[in-house]
Amino acid sequence: MSASTENVRRLSVVDIAKLYADGQRIATITAYDFPTASLVDEAGIPLILVGDSLAQVLLGYDTTVRVTMEEMLHHTKAVVRGTKRALIVGDMPFLSYNTPDEAVHNGGRFLREGGAQAVKVEGGVRSARVIEALVKAGIPVMGHIGLTPQAINTIGKVRVQGKSKDQARSLLADALAVQEAGAFAIVLELVPGQLAEAITKRLRIPTIGIGAGAGCSGQIQVITDTLGWGDWTPKHARKYADLHGTILAAIQSYRADVENGSFPGDAETVLMDPEVLDEVLGRSADDSPSREPIAGIPLDRDL
Ligand code: KIV
Numbered sequence: 001m002s003a004s005t006e007n008v009r010r011l012s013v014v015d016i017a018k019l020y021a022d023g024q025r026i027a028t029i030t031a032y033d034f035p036t037a038s039l040v041d042e043a044g045i046p047l048i049l050v051g052d053s054l055a056q057v058l059l060g061y062d063t064t065v066r067v068t069m070e071e072m073l074h075h076t077k078a079v080v081r082g083t084k085r086a087l088i089v090g091d092m093p094f095l096s097y098n099t100p101d102e103a104v105h106n107g108g109r110f111l112r113e114g115g116a117q118a119v120k121v122e123g124g125v126r127s128a129r130v131i132e133a134l135v136k137a138g139i140p141v142m143g144h145i146g147l148t149p150q151a152i153n154t155i156g157k158v159r160v161q162g163k164s165k166d167q168a169r170s171l172l173a174d175a176l177a178v179q180e181a182g183a184f185a186i187v188l189e190l191v192p193g194q195l196a197e198a199i200t201k202r203l204r205i206p207t208i209g210i211g212a213g214a215g216c217s218g219q220i221q222v223i224t225d226t227l228g229w230g231d232w233t234p235k236h237a238r239k240y241a242d243l244h245g246t247i248l249a250a251i252q253s254y255r256a257d258v259e260n261g262s263f264p265g266d267a268e269t270v271l272m273d274p275e276v277l278d279e280v281l282g283r284s285a286d287d288s289p290s291r292e293p294i295a296g297i298p299l300d301r302d303l
Helices: 012-023 034-042 071-079 102-113 127-137 149-155 163-181 193-202 244-260 275-281
Strands: 026-030 047-050 087-091 117-122 141-146 185-189 207-210 220-221
Touching: 012 026, 012 087, 012 102, 012 185, 034 047, 034 071, 047 071, 047 220, 071 087, 102 127, 127 141, 127 163, 127 185, 127 244, 141 163, 163 185, 163 193, 185 193
Parallel strands: 026 047, 026 220, 047 087, 087 117, 117 141, 141 185, 185 207, 207 220
Antiparallel strands: none
């Protein structure tokens, strides 16, 4: 079903649970703005994350740690306005869910002000209390374990999580803690494929993998990686388009056309009645440069 269908309704976490129960893999992607979100919705993606990857992808920050609640809300609202069907998850930014009270306050803002239907928080065992409080308050939660980019200052660098025995055990414990706390789904980021599959088999909520292999219940990608919009593609991503190349070539053509005078042409120019102009300039019909009708945008067209 595409969002262009009449009578579309917004999906809920119950619909996501149904997709999971039916064994349908859940295609999830990030979006941060109105036009992109509209296309994602039209393509029939059921679950959209307004990720805090907004920080690097759209706002030019170096890490997700820098993005604020206000910035996240601003973009969440745009994504919600651009969509009719997809369930929208707002990503709770660094330090916005340190305590259960803060989490409920800020999570509530994503739903009430932002119009999202759920939030995402990073962390397993360490975030269980916060997830429980959010769920109790009526705020559906997507968990996120494995690589948790908001912890970049403690983990040092982006790397696969869970390769050693200890790490694998603690990831399994994290996944179970997130599930028991009431999350409706859980992102597994940069986790070895076999471990992600084993975790998926032990849970009764869907796992949404990114760099975690095909054994998860669904996949999530950062949209600019999928569209080839950035200047590099991470190993776990597949480029389905080359927007970087397409946009660059289009802007270069535009620049060339402006510089060589071929843009705008007649088709892109609005014309007025030449007699009106003659009168304004106080010139006679004979002085007028041309009395011939010129092709152009009709006078009565709304621009
Ligand atoms: O912020 C984000 O885009 C994410 C995904 C990578 C899961 O958290």
